[in-house]
Structure formats: C-alpha cells, structure tokens
Amino acid sequence: MLEQHLHEDVTARGHLIDSNILSNIMNGIVELDGTFEVLSLDIGRGNENPSTITMRVFGRSREHLSEILRTIHEFGVVPVHLEDVCLQPAPADGVFPEDFYSTTNLETYIRLAGQWRHVEGTEMDLGVRVDEVTQTATGVPISDVRKGDMFVVGQTGLRVVTQERAREKTEFEFMNSTVSSEKPKAQIVKQIASILREVHGDGRKTIVVAGPAIVHTGASAHLARIVRAGYVSVLFGGNAVATHDIEVALYGTSLGIDMQSGVAVPGGNEHHLRAINRIRAAGSIGDAVDRGVLTSGLMYTLVKTGTPYVLAGSIRDDGPLPDVITDVIEAQQAMRAWCREAGACIMLSTMLHSIAVGNMLPASVTTVCVDINPAAVTKLGDRGSMQTIGIVTDVGLFLQLLADELGC
Numbered sequence: 001m002l003e004q005h006l007h008e009d010v011t012a013r014g015h016l017i018d019s020n021i022l023s024n025i026m027n028g029i030v031e032l033d034g035t036f037e038v039l040s041l042d043i044g045r046g047n048e049n050p051s052t053i054t055m056r057v058f059g060r061s062r063e064h065l066s067e068i069l070r071t072i073h074e075f076g077v078v079p080v081h082l083e084d085v086c087l088q089p090a091p092a093d094g095v096f097p098e099d100f101y102s103t104t105n106l107e108t109y110i111r112l113a114g115q116w117r118h119v120e121g122t123e124m125d126l127g128v129r130v131d132e133v134t135q136t137a138t139g140v141p142i143s144d145v146r147k148g149d150m151f152v153v154g155q156t157g158l159r160v161v162t163q164e165r166a167r168e169k170t171e172f173e174f175m176n177s178t179v180s181s182e183k184p185k186a187q188i189v190k191q192i193a194s195i196l197r198e199v200h201g202d203g204r205k206t207i208v209v210a211g212p213a214i215v216h217t218g219a220s221a222h223l224a225r226i227v228r229a230g231y232v233s234v235l236f237g238g239n240a241v242a243t244h245d246i247e248v249a250l251y252g253t254s255l256g257i258d259m260q261s262g263v264a265v266p267g268g269n270e271h272h273l274r275a276i277n278r279i280r281a282a283g284s285i286g287d288a289v290d291r292g293v294l295t296s297g298l299m300y301t302l303v304k305t306g307t308p309y310v311l312a313g314s315i316r317d318d319g320p321l322p323d324v325i326t327d328v329i330e331a332q333q334a335m336r337a338w339c340r341e342a343g344a345c346i347m348l349s350t351m352l353h354s355i356a357v358g359n360m361l362p363a364s365v366t367t368v369c370v371d372i373n374p375a376a377v378t379k380l381g382d383r384g385s386m387q388t389i390g391i392v393t394d395v396g397l398f399l400q401l402l403a404d405e406l407g408c
Helices: 021-031 060-072 185-201 220-228 239-251 268-282 286-288 298-305 330-338 351-359 374-382 396-407
Strands: 007-014 035-042 051-058 088-091 106-114 115-120 127-131 135-140 150-151 158-159 205-210 234-238 309-312 340-348 366-371 388-392
Touching: 007 021, 007 060, 021 035, 021 051, 021 060, 035 088, 051 060, 051 330, 106 127, 106 135, 106 309, 150 205, 185 205, 185 340, 185 366, 185 388, 185 396, 205 220, 205 330, 220 298, 220 396, 234 239, 234 351, 239 268, 239 286, 239 298, 239 309, 268 286, 286 298, 330 340, 330 388, 340 351, 340 396, 351 366, 366 374, 374 388
Parallel strands: 115 135, 205 234, 205 340, 234 309, 340 366, 366 388
Antiparallel strands: 007 051, 035 051, 088 150, 106 115, 106 158, 127 135, 127 150
C-alpha cells in the first residue's frame, strides 16, 4: 500500500470526456505505474457545460510522483492547493537552472504573487523567464538565457490550457480522422481555401513552409498565384527551394531536368550551381530582380509583391544563396517572430522544415501538412505538433486546386 505522504490532490476542468482529456490523464498515470483515486467527478450535461474532476494521484517516491505530475500537467491538471511558482536564477549564459520547467506548445499561465499571469511566446521546449518587477512571464529558448535571469522551476504554480475538441462543426470537421490518401481532394481544398480566406480577412498571418518538391513538380507557379493574391504572409524554406526555383527561371530546368520535356539536359547538373553564382554576383535575390537578372518564378514573385521570406541554411547547401541565413539560431529567431503571430501554417512537402517550424508554433495555430509521404505528418505528431492536419497527396495537384479555388 502506498504511503499517504506520496500523493498529490489535483483537479482539471473542461470538456474532459468528449475531448479524451480524462482518458489521457488516467492513461498517463497508469502508464507510469502510478495509481489514482477519483475524489469527485462532475460531468457537464450539455455542450456548453464543462466537467470537473478532482483526483488523488499516488507515486512510489517523491521523484516518481513528480514525473507523473509532469506528464499529466499538459492535459490541464493543476494541484488543488495552489501555490506560487518557484523561481531560480540562471547559473550562466545559455544555461537554465536545474529542474527548469520545459514548456509545451499549449497556452500557459503561471501563478505569481497570488495572480495567474499569461506566459507570452508559447511554443515547445522553452523555459519561462519571469520579470519580478513587471510581473510578466515569457517563453525563452536556451540560447537566449542570460546569467541571473529568473526562471520557473518544478511544476508548482503552473497551468496549461488543453486543446479541446470543437463543440460544433468547424472548417476542419471533414479531416478529423487519421491521415489518409483517400479523402476527397476537392472538398479538402475547398475547406482549406475557406480557412485561408478567414485568416486573411481577420488580418492574421499565414505561413507557408515550402520544400523543393513544389519546384520539381511544377507547382511553384501555382504557389506564386496564391502569393500574388495576398494569401501568403511569409514563406519559410531552405536554400534548395529558392535555388531550384531560380534555376527554372534562368535555365528552364530543375535539378537538370527540363521542365517542359521531363528529359535530362546535357550539363544540366551544373545549372543549380550556375544559378546560385548568378544571384551571388548580383548581390541578393532582390538585387537580381531589380537588375533584371531574375524575371520570373516564385522568388521573383515574392520580391515583386513585397512578401517576406526566411531561408534557413543546412550543411547540405551548395553556395548557398546570399539570402540564406546560415546561423541556425539566427534563422530560428527570424522564424519565431512570425510563428508567434500566425493564424495558419501550410506545410508543403518538406519534412525537416515542417518539423522545425512545428516546434515553434503554438498549438492554437491551424496547421496543415501536405505531403505524398504519410511519415512526414506522422513525425510532426510524434514530435508534439498534435494540432497538425495531414493531407496525403501530390503537392503539385494540391496547389493547383487551391489556387483555382481561391480564384487566383
């Protein structure tokens, strides 16, 4: 029998049953070899009535109990007996204090001086820095930590707001099942177009994360149509998507393959590097557009419409293009600023960039991942981006249908 001092009374409130929150809480306890006792359960009787549970959670040791509480915390579980957060100073630049609280992508609050304070900058894998003078809390990546900054440690005085299942039909009701290639594409595209119109109409930002496959499939022209119509606030990508788009504009090939005939061009394997060289000689992509070196393509359209883009570097890059940010921390910071203002994010056939951006997105951001490979979407979910809706289809077909639906 577990000793009485090795327990914690906790509570959770919300649409616990139909959003599977209650089962997730209980499974989280059992899977860690803990036990629980339900002290009270008040089930809401209608769509607008939340449920409330109070339970006693037992662990084998204080460390075991803390591990259980950390696991169920992300489902909105808080202690019954509320206390303020515990704070400790960072021991050095770039180092969190021991036992720092590692954030989720869910909306988070801390209890400070008896009041709940919202944590700004919600995303996964940050620490919570507290300014005790202004009584504010901010999510901070480890690279931005400075010695002496005060950070939240442990689990005391923390609350997260779980993502609940919608109480009424939404634009994404048609995609509530597991990722599948058998969904009706026309209906999917129609609903996504509706979402983009809503986000655009509300003045919120839409991020597009693009991989080089959009160029290889000939879909970059359709994405350029969507950019010209104003539905893209910023484009995230790498050296490859920009390079191959520019290669098409300058040489008519992508990876040396003629985009009209689909046949390899003699010497075409050099075209991507020659394209990079032309842009580097001009100074930048924008300079190449201004000088008439670059006169078509997706990157041309971004420059001409004034649509921002963030190109993050990789060890695999040739060149790279002068616009590519080769410092990964700097690239993160550039992307993070957009992620915190986003209303929607469309990820197009780029697994690594999609996962990277997914890590920086709050769970409240409507996120759609389009890829011919179901593993791309599965990995996003495995990494914590559970809000992602997956569409398994050819990105070229998808973008053409989407541009048509938006009337671009």
